[in-house]
Amino acid sequence: xxxxxxxxxxxxxxxxxxxxxxxxxxxxxxxxxxxxxxxxxxxxxxxxxxxxxxxxxxxxxxxxxxxxxxxxxxxxxxxxxxxxxxxxxxxxxxxxxxxxxxxxxxxxxxxxxxxxxxxxxxxxxxxxxxxxxxxxxxxxxxxxxxxxxxxxxxxxxxxxxxxxxxxxxxxxxxxxxxxxxxxxxxxxxxxxxxxxxxxxxxxxxxxxxxxxxxxxxxxxxxxxxxxxxxxxxxxxxxxxxxxxxxxxxxxxxxxxxxxx
Amino acid sequence: xxxxxxxxxxxxxxxxxxxxxxxxxxxxxxxxxxxxxxxxxxxxxxxxxxxxxxxxxxxxxxxxxxxxxxxxxxxxxxxxxxxxxxxxxxxxxxxxxxxxxxxxxxxxxxxxxxxxxxxxxxxxxxxxxxxxxxxxxxxxxxxxxxxxxxxxxxxxxxxxxxxxxxxxxxxxxxxxxxxxxxxxxxxxxxxxxxxxxxxxxxxxxxxxxxxxxxxxxxxxxxxxxxxxxxxxxxxxxxxxxxxxxxxxxxx
Ligand SMILES: Nc1ncnc2c1ncn2[C@@H]1O[C@H](COP(=O)(O)OP(=O)(O)OP(=O)(O)O)[C@@H](O)[C@H]1O
Ligand SMILES: [Mg+2]
Numbered sequence: 001x002x003x004x005x006x007x008x009x010x011x012x013x014x015x016x017x018x019x020x021x022x023x024x025x026x027x028x029x030x031x032x033x034x035x036x037x038x039x040x041x042x043x044x045x046x047x048x049x050x051x052x053x054x055x056x057x058x059x060x061x062x063x064x065x066x067x068x069x070x071x072x073x074x075x076x077x078x079x080x081x082x083x084x085x086x087x088x089x090x091x092x093x094x095x096x097x098x099x100x101x102x103x104x105x106x107x108x109x110x111x112x113x114x115x116x117x118x119x120x121x122x123x124x125x126x127x128x129x130x131x132x133x134x135x136x137x138x139x140x141x142x143x144x145x146x147x148x149x150x151x152x153x154x155x156x157x158x159x160x161x162x163x164x165x166x167x168x169x170x171x172x173x174x175x176x177x178x179x180x181x182x183x184x185x186x187x188x189x190x191x192x193x194x195x196x197x198x199x200x201x202x203x204x205x206x207x208x209x210x211x212x213x214x215x216x217x218x219x220x221x222x223x224x225x226x227x228x229x230x231x232x233x234x235x236x237x238x239x240x241x242x243x244x245x246x247x248x249x250x251x252x253x254x255x256x257x258x259x260x
Numbered sequence: 261x262x263x264x265x266x267x268x269x270x271x272x273x274x275x276x277x278x279x280x281x282x283x284x285x286x287x288x289x290x291x292x293x294x295x296x297x298x299x300x301x302x303x304x305x306x307x308x309x310x311x312x313x314x315x316x317x318x319x320x321x322x323x324x325x326x327x328x329x330x331x332x333x334x335x336x337x338x339x340x341x342x343x344x345x346x347x348x349x350x351x352x353x354x355x356x357x358x359x360x361x362x363x364x365x366x367x368x369x370x371x372x373x374x375x376x377x378x379x380x381x382x383x384x385x386x387x388x389x390x391x392x393x394x395x396x397x398x399x400x401x402x403x404x405x406x407x408x409x410x411x412x413x414x415x416x417x418x419x420x421x422x423x424x425x426x427x428x429x430x431x432x433x434x435x436x437x438x439x440x441x442x443x444x445x446x447x448x449x450x451x452x453x454x455x456x457x458x459x460x461x462x463x464x465x466x467x468x469x470x471x472x473x474x475x476x477x478x479x480x481x482x483x484x485x486x487x488x489x490x491x492x493x494x495x496x497x498x499x500x501x502x503x504x505x506x507x508x509x510x511x
Contacts, residue, residue: 048418078420088415092433101429105420113428154415161419 001025002047002165002197007056009042009221016042018221019056024165027195029188031202031212031229035241039221040201044167047199048082049073060164078105081158083187085170087150091143095134095153098142099125102160121160128156132186148179155186166190168200172207180204184211205237283482306483312465316491318382319464322457323450326386330393330450331443334359337394338401339427344410347423359402363395367453368460375461385462389453393446404438405431437506444499444506451495455488 002024009017017039024030032040045051047058049068057066065076081102089098103121104112111118129135132152137145142153151171158166168187172180184200188211191198202208208215209229217225217232217240225232225240232240288300296303306312340347341355370388378384412430421429458466465488472480 050414050418074420074422076420077418082415082418084411084415084418086411088411088418090412090415090430090433092436093429097429101416101421102419104416104422104425104429109422109424112425115428157415157419 001059001061002199003059004047005057005059007043007046007058008054009039009046009051010054015221017046017218020218020221020223022216022223022226024197024199026197027191028197028214029191029212030197030199031208031215032199032218033202033205033208033215033225033232033240034218038218040218041169042221043218044082044169044199044201047165048077048080048167050082074105078102078161079163080165080167081161081163083151083154083158083166083168083171085173087147087154087174089142089150089153089157091141093142094138095129095140095142095145096122096125096138098153099128099156099160102157105161124160125156128159129153131159132156146179147175148182151175151179151183152186155183155190159190163196166196166198168198170201170203173203180207187211205232208232283478283485285479285482305479308480312468312484312487315465315468316487319454319458319466320451320491320495322382322386322464323389323447323454326389326454327393327443327447327450329386329390331397331439331446333390333394334397334401335439337398338405339431341398341402342405343402344406344408345413345423345427345431355398356402359395359398361395362391363399365392365395367392367457371457371460371462380461380463382463385454385457385464385466388457388462389450392453393450397442397446400442401435401439404435404442408434441503441506444503448492448496448499451492455492 002022004020004022007017007020007022008015020043032043034040042051046053049065053066057064059065060076060079068076090101093101097115097117100117100121103117103125106121107118126135126138129138132155134149134152134156137149137153142150145153151174155171166187171187172183175183184207187198187200190196200212202212209232212229215225215227215229215232216223217236219240225236285305286300287302287305291298291301294301294303296307298304337355337359339345340351341359343352347355367388370391371384374384374387378387408431412434413426416426416430454462454464454466455469456466458464458468459470461467465484469481469484469488471477472484
C-alpha cells in the first residue's frame with residue numbers, strides 16, 4: 001500500500017501539488033488525469049523523490065519514505081521505477097546497456113562504474129527485452145530506435161529494477177496510436193502478471209478508461225476526482241478539464257468510493 | 261603604459277626582415293644534395309638532424325603525456341564543476357576555482373616554478389603543461405556537460421543510480437566524442453607549448469632552440485624552426501581528420 005498524506009509542492013508562489021491525500025492498494029492500475037499544468041508530473045516525481053515535497057508525507061507499507069537520504073533513497077528509487085514521456089534513455093548506449101542501468105543499484109560501486117555487468121544481470125535484461133518483444137534490438141544504439149521501441153526499452157529497464165511500484169509519466173504522449181496501445185498493454189500486462197501497482201499519468205481519456213481500474217483527477221494541484229472509469233461521466237470529465245484554478249480551490253473533492 | 265610609437269615601429273620593421281635574412285641558409289644549387297661536409301648543401305644545413313629529430317620526438321611525447329594527464333584531471337573536475345549536475349556547493353566552488361587558477365597561470369610560469377622544484381628536464385615541462393591543460397580543458401568539458409540535457413540523467417537517477425554512476429553512464433557516453441575532440445585540439449596547442457617550454461629548462465627541443473638563438477647560430481635557428489613547423493603541421497593535419505571523424509559520424 002502506497003499512501004500520500006497532504007503531499008504538497010510549491011514552486012515559489014505557485015502551488016503545483018496541493019495537499020493530495022491518496023491510498024493506492026497493492027496491484028492497482030491507477031490512472032491520473034487532468035489538464036496540462038495540473039500537477040500530474042510533479043506528483044509522480046515527488047513519489048520517486050526526483051522532486052522534493054514541500055509538505056506532507058509518502059508512506060510505503062507504513063514506512064515513511066519522505067525524508068530518505070543516500071543509499072536508502074537510492075534503494076527507494078530503484079523500488080519505484082519511473083517511466084518518462086521522453087523515454088530518458090542514454091541515446092549513445094546500446095539497448096542492452098540501457099536496460100542494465102536498471103541494475104546499477106544492485107551492484108557494488110566499483111563494479112558498476114567499470115561497466116562489467118554480471119552474466120546473471122545480462123540474462124535478466126535480455127529476458128525483459130524478450131518479454132517486450134524487442135530482444136532483437138539489444139545491440140542497437142537506443143537513440144536510433146523509434147519512440148515506441150524506446151519506450152519499451154524504458155519499460156524493460158523498469159522491470160529489471162524489480163520494482164514494488166511503477167510510475168509512468170505520460171508514457172504514451174509522444175507515440176502514435178498503435179504504439180500507444182502497445183505500451184499501455186505492456187504496462188497493464190506487467191500490472192496483472194506481477195501484481196505491481198502502476199500509477200500512470202495519461203492525457204487520453206480513452207486509454208485511461210480502457211486500461212485503468214481507477215482514475216484520479218487533478219485540477220490546479222488538488223485531487224478533485226477519484227473513482228472507477230465508469231464514474232467519469234461526460235459531465236465529470238468536462239468539470240475536471242474545464243475547472244479553473246480558482247474554482248478548483250473552492251470545489252469539494254468529488255469522491256466515489258472504490259473497493260480497495 | 262605600453263606605447264606603440266610609429267617611429268620605433270618603422271625603425272624596427274626592416275630589422276625583422278634583416279633577421280630573417282640572417283637565419284636563412286645559404287644554399288648552393290650545384291651541391292644541394294652533397295654531404296654534410298660541403299658548404300651550401302641541405303645536409304650541412306641540417307647537420308644535426310639526428311639529435312634534433314630525437315629532441316622533437318621527445319617534445320611530441322611531452323605534449324602527448326601532458327595532454328593525457330591534463331585531460332584526465334579535467335575530466336575528474338568537470339563533473340563537480342558543471343552547474344547542472346547538482347554537485348554539492350563546496351565541491352562545485354572548489355572545482356571551479358581550481359580550474360580557474362590552473363588556466364589563468366601560463367605554462368611558462370608553472371614551468372619556472374616546477375624547474376626550481378624538480379630541476380631542469382622534461383618532468384617539469386610535462387607537469388607545467390598538464391596543469392594549464394587541466395584548467396582550460398576542465399572549463400570546456402564542464403560546458404559540454406552542461407549542454408548534454410537532463411533526460412538521461414533523470415532516467416539513471418530515477419532508477420536508483422548514484423551521482424557517480426549517473427556521471428559515468430548518463431553523461432559520459434553522451435559527451436565523450438566532444439571531449440575527445442577538445443583533447444585532440446589541445447594536443448595540437450600543447451605541441452607548440454612543449455616546443456618553447458625548454459626555454460626555461462622544461463625539456464624538449466626548446467632548450468636547443470634557446471641555445472642556438474642565444475649563441476646566434478643563425479642557420480641552425482631556421483633549421484630547427486622549420487622542423488618544428490613540419491612536425492606541428494603533420495600532427496595538426498592528423499588530429500583534424502580524427503576530430504572531424506569523431507564529431508561527424510558518431511558510432
Ligand atoms: N521545476 C519547476 N519550476 C517551476 N515551476 C514548475 C516546475 N515544475 C512544474 N512547475 C509548475 O507546476 C505546475 C504543475 O506542473 P506539472 O508539470 O506537474 O503539470 P502536469 O500536470 O504534468 O502538466 P502536463 O500535462 O503539461 O505535463 C505547472 O504550473 C508548472 O508550471
Ligand atoms: Mg507532465
